[in-house]
Amino acid sequence: MSYVFVNDSLQTTVPLLQACIDGDLVYVKRLLECGFDPNTRDCRGRTGMHLAAARGNVDICRLLHKFGADLLATDSQGNTALHMCGHVDTIQFLNQRIVPSSTPLVLAKRRGVNKDAIRLLEGLEEQEVKGFNRSSHSSLEKMQLAENESAMESHSLLNPHLHSTDGMLSSFRTTWQEFVEDLGFWRVLILLLVIALLSLGIAYYVSGVLPFASNQLELVH
DSSP: OHHHHTTGGGGOOOHHHHHHHHTOHHHHHHHHHTTOOTTOBOTTSOBHHHHHHHTTOHHHHHHHHHTTOOTTOOOTTSOOGGGGOOSHHHHHHHHHHSOTTOOHHHHHHHHTOOHHHHHHHHHHHHHHHHHHHHHHHHHHHHHHHHHHHHHHHHHHHHOHHHHHHHHHHHHHHHHHHHHHHHHOHHHHHHHHHHHHHHHHHHHHHHHSSOTTHHHHHHHHO
16 A cells, blocks of 8 residues: 555645545646646656545546546556556446457557467467456355355254254264174174073063963964
8 A cells, every 4th residue: 555655745746646646626627627637647657547546536537537537547567547446436437447449459450460469469368268267167166165065054053953863873873883893793792682581581570471472372273
């Protein structure tokens, strides 16, 4: 930001540029109507459009444009007014009025430069378009991924019981696998048989009837 604002008022003695720095729309209009050049520059090559755009003074930008200010004028570092913008309305104003057809390729064709230069500019323009498409595609993928993650989080929040059930089942499976691995498959099988026999003994002791005995008697008769 220091490039734009530090000591701006000390670097110009041109009334029009000072009015753009001050944001004085009335004085800018009066100076332009009196014949001041809308493209006059300060010691750093900046026009009134640069200074007004940097401060977000879109009304002054419109007025300068009306009186013929060059939207594509560059300062000593190659910056246009659009490079200096930090305000939405100013960016929109400049972007809508910069002629898209005034690309280096179009201007080179108009000037009738040699074919090699034309081919070079065509290649550069094609690379720029491809790079933009890849960037846009990557941004779209990131947005879709973020939306999917957000949807999954919302589903988890709306169905906490389902989430907790899945977690319990997963924890039980893990614990059972560790138990079998530690004890051994055959020992686990024998342990299960012993538990089954004990269950049958307890059932007989409580009821006095062997399990499945009545069914066997019916089959014999």
